Amino acid sequence: MTFTTPRPGPGSRSPGLRISRHGSTLISISLALLLAAVLGFVMSTRSSQIGSPLNAGLDFTGGTSLQLELRCAASGCDSDQRFGVAAVRQFLADLPLPPVDSHPVDLGNASIQVLDGGAGLVVRSAALHPSQTKLLVEKLDARFGPIDQAGIQLDSIGPLLGAELLRSSVVALLVAFAAVAAYIAIRFSPIYASLALAALVHDVLIVCGLFAWLGLLLGVEVDSLFAVALLTLAGYSVNDSVVVFDRIRETGRLEPGLSLREQVDRSVTASLSRSINTSATTELPIIALAIFSSGGLQWFGVALAFGIAVGTYSSLCFAPPLLLLLLKRGRLGRQAEA
Numbered sequence: 001m002t003f004t005t006p007r008p009g010p011g012s013r014s015p016g017l018r019i020s021r022h023g024s025t026l027i028s029i030s031l032a033l034l035l036a037a038v039l040g041f042v043m044s045t046r047s048s049q050i051g052s053p054l055n056a057g058l059d060f061t062g063g064t065s066l067q068l069e070l071r072c073a074a075s076g077c078d079s080d081q082r083f084g085v086a087a088v089r090q091f092l093a094d095l096p097l098p099p100v101d102s103h104p105v106d107l108g109n110a111s112i113q114v115l116d117g118g119a120g121l122v123v124r125s126a127a128l129h130p131s132q133t134k135l136l137v138e139k140l141d142a143r144f145g146p147i148d149q150a151g152i153q154l155d156s157i158g159p160l161l162g163a164e165l166l167r168s169s170v171v172a173l174l175v176a177f178a179a180v181a182a183y184i185a186i187r188f189s190p191i192y193a194s195l196a197l198a199a200l201v202h203d204v205l206i207v208c209g210l211f212a213w214l215g216l217l218l219g220v221e222v223d224s225l226f227a228v229a230l231l232t233l234a235g236y237s238v239n240d241s242v243v244v245f246d247r248i249r250e251t252g253r254l255e256p257g258l259s260l261r262e263q264v265d266r267s268v269t270a271s272l273s274r275s276i277n278t279s280a281t282t283e284l285p286i287i288a289l290a291i292f293s294s295g296g297l298q299w300f301g302v303a304l305a306f307g308i309a310v311g312t313y314s315s316l317c318f319a320p321p322l323l324l325l326l327l328k329r330g331r332l333g334r335q336a337e338a
Contacts, residue, residue, distance in 0.1 A: 018265045019264060019265055019268045019316070019317065019320050019321060020261040020264055020265055020320075020321070020324055022321075023320075023321030023324055023325065024321075026317040026318060026321050027318065027321055027322065027325070029317075030202060030314070030317075030318045033206050033209070033310075034202065034205055034206065034209075036209055036213075037205050037206050037208065037209020037210070037212065038205075038209070039209075040209045040210075040212030040213045040216065041053040041054075041208075041209065041212050043212075043216055044212045044215055044216055047216060049109075050215060050216070053208070053212060054208060054211055054212055054215060054222045055211075055212075055215030055216075055219065055220060055221045055222060056166070056221065056222060057124075057221030057222055057223035057296075058124055058155065058157055058221075058223065059157065059165050059223040059224040060163075060165055060166040060169075060222070060223065060224075062127060062157045062163070063124060063125055063126050063127050063156070063157065064124070064125055064126070064127055064128040064133060064154070064155070064156045065122065065123070065124045065153075065154070065155040065156070066122070066123045066124075066125075066133065066136065066137070066152070066153075066154055067115075067120065067121070067122045067123075067151075067152070067153040067154075068120065068121045068122075068123075068137070068140060068147050068148075068151070068152055069115075069116075069119065069120045069121075069147070069148045069151035069152075070082070070083070070119050070120070070144070070145070070146070070147060070148065071145075071146045071147065071148045082114075082117065082118025082119060083114050083118045083119075083120070083121040083144055084114070084118065085112050085114055087144075088112050088114075088121060088123075088140075088144070089108075089110075089112055091139075091140075091143055091144075092107035092108065092110055092112075092123070093107065093108035095107055095136070095139055097128075097132045097135060097136065098131075098132070098135070105125070105126060105128060105132060106126075107123075107125055107136075109125075110123050110124060110125035111123070111124040111125070111219065111221075112124075113219065121140075121144075123136075124221075127156060127157075128156070133154060137152065165224060169224065169227035172227070172231060173204070173227070173230060173231065173234070176231055176234045176235075177197060177200060177201075177234070180193075180196060180197065180200060180234065180238045181193045181194070181196065181197045184196045184197075184238070184241075184242065184245070187242075188245055188246075188249065191323070191326065191327070192245045192323075195241070195245075195319045195322055195323055195326075196238055196241045196242070196245070196319070198318075198319070198322060199237060199241050199311075199314040199315060199318055199319045199322075200234055200237050200238060200241075202310075202314050202318060203233060203234075203237045203307060203310050203311045203314055204230055204233065204234065206310050207229075207230065207233060207303055207306055207307045207310060208230075210303075210306055211226065211299075211303065214299075220299055222299075223296050225296045225297065225299070225300040226299065226300065226303055228300070229300050229303035229304050229307065230303070230307070232304060232307075233303075233304065233307035233308065233311060236282075236307070236308055236311055237307075237311035237314065237315065240275055240278075240279075240311055240312055240314075240315035240316075241314075241315045241319055243271055243274070243275065243315070244267060244268065244271050244275075244315050244316065244319065244320060245319075247267040247268075247270055247271050248263055248264060248267040248320070248323075250267075251263045251266050251267045251270075260324065260327060261324060264320045264323065264324055267320070268316055268320050271316065272316060275312055275315060275316055276312065279308055279309065279311075279312040282308055283305055283308055283309070286301050286304045286305045286308070287301070287305050289301035289304075290302045290304075290305055
């Protein structure tokens with residue numbers, strides 16, 4: 001004996017979440033977040049210390065990063081043995097470094113970060129010659145030391161390589177956008193492709209806006225790991241959007257008598273628990289990474305955790321209302337309802 005499950009007909013079940021009723025509110029929330037992001041870009045660009053939409057790190061701008069640690073770091077340093085931002089900045093501004101190849105170096109604009117309550121120090125500046133770096137360490141040791149010589153970390157990237165990394169990151173992100181739009185246009189329709197692209201741009205801009213504000217308020221820099229986080233976010237966001245779009249198409253095929261609003265409401269309701277559960281289980285290890293790591297890896301975790309949350313929101317609460325808004329207008333809306 002064969003049992004078959006009847007397909008649900010129109011009106012057989014009601015959606016638990018009527019996303020169509022709150023579409024204007026949800027789109028307004030997204031617009032407010034995008035406005036905050038744009039404001040962060042503008043303020044960051046106008047900042048004398050940053051001068052660009054994001055606080056680009058050493059990977060993109062090129063230069064020298066010098067990390068030092070006092071010998072007392074393991075046992076605990078006294079208050080008079082610690083690095084201080086103001087003291088280090090004044091010391092570097094007054095420190096004359098001999099020019100190499102007739103290129104003078106001004107450390108007055110160097111980026112300074114104090115670690116472990118003053119036991120560690122990170123100085124980021126324009127590219128330094130090895131002789132200049134050696135002299136800088138000696139001067140810092142004489143003024144703030146003793147410095148643990150085994151704990152010195154030196155990274156140097158030329159300006160040409162930094163510009164190439166920045167260009168490659170932007171190209172990779174644009175190629176990802178184009179590939180996503182092409183796939184969804186072939187797999188679904190150009191309307192869905194434009195919506196997925198809008199949701200993707202929405203997610204990337206909001207995450208970048210967060211880091212624009214973090215750069216202004218906390219001096220957080222973006223590096224190559226941040227570009228990796230954006231590319232990962234692009235894939236995750238599109239995956240969620242494809243699931244919702246596929247559910248909408250399936251609902252329209254199984255229940256053609258439903259209006260477009262009912263199809264979208266039921267599809268979002270059916271996808272809600274799956275999307276939230278997937279995002280929650282993905283967020284747990286990423287949040288642990290953001291909490292228990294440090295440096296660039298910590299901000300990589302922050303970018304991913306925030307981006308996944310925004311991506312889940314856009315797939316459920318931004319793209320579907322935007323679909324209704326687009327299909328409601330003109331001949332396209334009448335054809336969709338038919």
